[in-house]
Amino acid sequence: MPKxxxxxxxxxxxxxALWRVVDLRGVQHLSLREIAREAGISHGQLxxxxxxxxxxxxxxxxxxxxxxxxxxxxxxxxxxxxxxxxDVLRLTLTEMLPLHADARATSRMNAxxxxxxxxxxxxxxxxxxxxxxxRAQMEGLIRRAIADGHIDSTRDPATETDLLLALxxxxxxxELRVIDPQDVLKAVDQxxxxxxxx
Amino acid sequence: MPKxxxxxxxxxxxxxALWRVVDLRGVQHLSLREIAREAGISHGQLxxxxxxxxxxxxxxxxxxxxxxxxxxxxxxxxxxxxxxxxDVLRLTLTEMLPLHADARATSRMNAxxxxxxxxxxxxxxxxxxxxxxxRAQMEGLIRRAIADGHIDSTRDPATETDLLLALxxxxxxxELRVIDPQDVLKAVDQxxxxxxxx
DNA sequence: GGGTTTATCGGTCACCTGTATTATGTCAAC
DNA sequence: GTTGACATAATACAGGTGACCGATAAACCC
Numbered sequence: 001m002p003k004x005x006x007x008x009x010x011x012x013x014x015x016x017a018l019w020r021v022v023d024l025r026g027v028q029h030l031s032l033r034e035i036a037r038e039a040g041i042s043h044g045q046l047x048x049x050x051x052x053x054x055x056x057x058x059x060x061x062x063x064x065x066x067x068x069x070x071x072x073x074x075x076x077x078x079x080x081x082x083x084x085x086x087d088v089l090r091l092t093l094t095e096m097l098p099l100h101a102d103a104r105a106t107s108r109m110n111a112x113x114x115x116x117x118x119x120x121x122x123x124x125x126x127x128x129x130x131x132x133x134x135r136a137q138m139e140g141l142i143r144r145a146i147a148d149g150h151i152d153s154t155r156d157p158a159t160e161t162d163l164l165l166a167l168x169x170x171x172x173x174x175e176l177r178v179i180d181p182q183d184v185l186k187a188v189d190q191x192x193x194x195x196x197x198x
Numbered sequence: 199m200p201k202x203x204x205x206x207x208x209x210x211x212x213x214x215a216l217w218r219v220v221d222l223r224g225v226q227h228l229s230l231r232e233i234a235r236e237a238g239i240s241h242g243q244l245x246x247x248x249x250x251x252x253x254x255x256x257x258x259x260x261x262x263x264x265x266x267x268x269x270x271x272x273x274x275x276x277x278x279x280x281x282x283x284x285d286v287l288r289l290t291l292t293e294m295l296p297l298h299a300d301a302r303a304t305s306r307m308n309a310x311x312x313x314x315x316x317x318x319x320x321x322x323x324x325x326x327x328x329x330x331x332x333r334a335q336m337e338g339l340i341r342r343a344i345a346d347g348h349i350d351s352t353r354d355p356a357t358e359t360d361l362l363l364a365l366x367x368x369x370x371x372x373e374l375r376v377i378d379p380q381d382v383l384k385a386v387d388q389x390x391x392x393x394x395x396x
Numbered sequence: 397g398g399g400t401t402t403a404t405c406g407g408t409c410a411c412c413t414g415t416a417t418t419a420t421g422t423c424a425a426c
Numbered sequence: 427g428t429t430g431a432c433a434t435a436a437t438a439c440a441g442g443t444g445a446c447c448g449a450t451a452a453a454c455c456c
């Protein structure tokens with residue numbers, strides 16, 4: 001064989017190319033040939049690393065989620081120890097919104113994947129599980145904040161979690177430039193202000 | 199000529215077929231042939247009524263918006279006169295969420311159109327304008343509610359409008375069955391309860 | 397060094413896409 | 427009864443799609 005190649009690294013590079021295509025050209029133009037062109041490799045080579053289109057999509061999605069988690073984790077380390085739950089929630093929420101290039105690409109990937117999930121049972125199960133897990137974590141965080149007296153004990157943890165997750169609806173509004181980023185942050189902060197006893 | 203045909207009616211029937219395809223089979227399978235099959239007409243006949251794919255998409259989208267508006271208007275009439283602003287907001291919000299068949303179809307149409315808008319300047323402008331107009335209406339409603347003493351006067355109308363619109367983020371969570379409809383309604387009511395002086 | 401494995405490339409396959417063209421009805425008006 | 431606008435259908439076209447295959451070369455193993 002030619003010089004051994006780091007498979008994982010190569011697959012990640014291809015996934016990044018996929019993100020760029022989604023980001024720059026749109027999901028509707030997401031084809032293997034277009035991705036290969038963007039990655040600077042041949043169509044055949046791409047197929048060597050991914051057996052099927054679906055395999056590539058799944059990998060790119062998992063990789064995106066992984067990267068987002070890492071981004072959040074890194075930012076969390078810069079917070080106090082232990083970090084204030086309000087800051088954790090704010091960070092998590094803002095990292096899920098398309099407020100900077102990386103987040104925008106993964107946000108768009110996500111939207112595309114959700115549309116795919118609506119008519120593919122397997123993709124649906126995967127996405128659903130991932131989201132449910134994220135939701136459970138957030139609810140746990142809120143329950144702890146209540147126990148620690150950061151949040152009024154009359155609040156219902158489940159409902160508060162749902163309301164926070166619903167704020168990801170800002171993504172569409174930002175993308176369409178209906179609301180600009182600073183107003184979004186203002187609204188998010190407002191919501192968090194009311195959640196935590198000021 | 200052959201029996202004169204109601205062009206508008208025919209176009210609406212085709213648009214409805216398009217919704218069904220989006221709803222049942224997914225945006226990725228949205229082709230002229232598939233729509234024609236769903237509408238029970240020939241491919242050629244479809245082309246007789248819509249000069250291009252883009253023309254059909256735009257019409258279907260406008261028609262969907264129109265139908266949603268009508269649905270909201272009809273429900274509004276069943277409210278008191280004048281209706282309480284809280285009820286108006288609740289109705290508007292819940293009609294935008296995929297909580298019943300009609301709303302689900304238009305919601306999915308919308309998601310697809312937004313993805314299209316991200317890389318098509320003209321579609322972006324259309325969508326943006328429509329959303330901005332809707333947002334302005336909602337903000338006007340909130341300002342009036344403040345003036346009428348229904349909402350605390352210390353609230354910022356713009357921020358409150360943004361927070362309400364963000365709740366459309368529930369759409370994705372409902373579709374992926376991460377949160378079930380009754381919990382969504384609970385959360386929406388909770389949010390409205392806090393907006394209006396209890 | 398021969399056999400095996402890996403990497404890369406290019407081409408082919410069958411299929412689907414939106415658009416364009418043409419043919420054939422259908423029916424009202426002149 | 428001929429004309430002409432409209433309705434419907436069938437087909438062709440040029441391009442793009444993902445899956446698949448074979449060739450070639452390079453590096454590893456025994």
